[in-house]
Amino acid sequence: MTVACHAFYPEAASVADADLSRDLFFAAAGRWLLAQGGKAVPTQGGSLGERVRQALAATGDPDAVVVGAVPFDVRQPAQLWIPAHCQRGVLDEPTRLPFAAGHGGEVATMRAGTVRLMPEPAMFEALVQQALVRLEQENLRKLVLARMLSFDLDAPLDQAWLLEKLLAQHPQGHVFSVPLDAASGGGVLLGASPELLVRRQGRRITLNPLAGSAARQHEPAQDRSVAEALLRSDKDRREHAIVIEDIVRILQPYCRTLTVPDGPELLATDTLWHLSSVLEGELYDLDMTSLDLALALHPTPAVCGWPTAQAFAAIEDLEPFSRDFYAGFVGWCAASGDGEWAVTLRCGVCHPGQVRLYAGAGVVPGSVPAMERAETGVKFQTMLNGLGVTLS
Numbered sequence: 465m466t467v468a469c470h471a472f473y474p475e476a477a478s479v480a481d482a483d484l485s486r487d488l489f490f491a492a493a494g495r496w497l498l499a500q501g502g503k504a505v506p507t508q509g510g511s512l513g514e515r516v517r518q519a520l521a522a523t524g525d526p527d528a529v530v531v532g533a534v535p536f537d538v539r540q541p542a543q544l545w546i547p548a549h550c551q552r553g554v555l556d557e558p559t560r561l562p563f564a565a566g567h568g569g570e571v572a573t574m575r576a577g578t579v580r581l582m583p584e585p586a587m588f589e590a591l592v593q594q595a596l597v598r599l600e601q602e603n604l605r606k607l608v609l610a611r612m613l614s615f616d617l618d619a620p621l622d623q624a625w626l627l628e629k630l631l632a633q634h635p636q637g638h639v640f641s642v643p644l645d646a647a648s649g650g651g652v653l654l655g656a657s658p659e660l661l662v663r664r665q666g667r668r669i670t671l672n673p674l675a676g677s678a679a680r681q682h683e684p685a686q687d688r689s690v691a692e693a694l695l696r697s698d699k700d701r702r703e704h705a706i707v708i709e710d711i712v713r714i715l716q717p718y719c720r721t722l723t724v725p726d727g728p729e730l731l732a733t734d735t736l737w738h739l740s741s742v743l744e745g746e747l748y749d750l751d752m753t754s755l756d757l758a759l760a761l762h763p764t765p766a767v768c769g770w771p772t773a774q775a776f777a778a779i780e781d782l783e784p785f786s787r788d789f790y791a792g793f794v795g796w797c798a799a800s801g802d803g804e805w806a807v808t809l810r811c812g813v814c815h816p817g818q819v820r821l822y823a824g825a826g827v828v829p830g831s832v833p834a835m836e837r838a839e840t841g842v843k844f845q846t847m848l849n850g851l852g853v854t855l856s
């Protein structure tokens with residue numbers, strides 16, 4: 465069977481037709497993409513990059529696109545497919561919401577007594593302490609540790625409604641909804657990530673790595689002073705510099721030019737300030753697709769640590785759960801090689817009556833366990849705010 469994917473589908477009815485249990489939605493930089501139907505990229509036979517290349521070539525369609533999500537551990541199966549139809553559009557101000565259909569109006573609430581944290585807060589702090597010891601003993605410069613929060617809902621979650629809220633709350637973010645097949649545990653991966661792993665437009669590439677965080681404050685003067693303290697913080701600047709150094713080392717062989725800012729700037733989400741750097745480059749080779757670049761860069765020290773292999777092994781030892789798609793990457797890549805991938809952060813996997821959220825924090829010498837725990841708590845808030853759920 466050949467699948468035709470059209471980069472733009474003007475005759476399509478509306479995004480209101482979207483079935484988020486089956487379709488992928490991805491919005492970034494003021495534009496959205498809805499991918500419907502299609503065929504999965506085989507999960508076996510050659511590297512992921514090769515399998516995607518072959519699957520795109522087999523369509524014979526120069527406008528074909530691959531969409532989906534790649535897990536943190538790339539040895540696990542990715543959820544990538546070549547959609548039969550793609551619609552694209554611009555997020556309109558002030559509504560910005562592409563889903564024309566109203567939701568049922570029923571908002572699910574959390575069922576009392578069902579909140580599970582893995583690990584529990586005290587245990588997470590103990591793990592950060594262990595990470596600090598490993599940094600010293602194993603000559604690691606950074607290790608990112610995460611935790612998971614799950615809870616039951618008293619009614620099925622309206623995913624379109626949640627997506628609309630995430631879009632409204634994160635106009636600068638990468639908002640996504642990716643259905644996961646049974647082999648990946650089912651459910652829908654939903655989130656609003658502030659971090660661009662890589663965007664490719666022709667030879668031009670753009671990255672926006674983030675590392676170093678501080679919680680936003682309600683009072684504006686206090687909020688500003690927290691942001692300024694973050695910008696000056698030695699611990700956070702070190703945490704950020706490790707990410708930039710490694711990304712530059714990986715990109716240099718592929719880039720004719722690469723512009724790296726002298727130091728980080730501030731980026732604000734609804735709940736956090738981050739240290740942020742925008743890197744721009746020009747590729748030597750147009751054969752290097754956005755997916756090839758994402759695979760070469762992943763996992764950056766923003767989600768794993770450094771040196772990468774040791775940090776990855778330490779995460780496997782210390783974290784009491786599998787990250788699955790959290791801290792992987794999500795987005796799309798066209799047959800031309802252009803595309804955009806966001807780091808899968810501030811996200812969760814939603815099942816009809818159950819939600820699982822993930823959040824992590826970078827540990828470097830000087831990190832304080834209680835502060836790293838608090839930081840992950842604030843990172844959960846992106847999805848909790850979207851869901852309208854308050855944890856007591």
Ligand SMILES: C=C(O[C@H]1C=CC=C(C(=O)O)[C@@H]1O)C(=O)O
Pocket residue numbers: 608610659674675676677738765766767809810822823824825826843
């Ligand atoms: C690992 C996460 O955030 C990364 C991105 C921004 C700031 C981070 C930090 O300050 O630790 C993390 O590197 C997460 O949100 O789960």
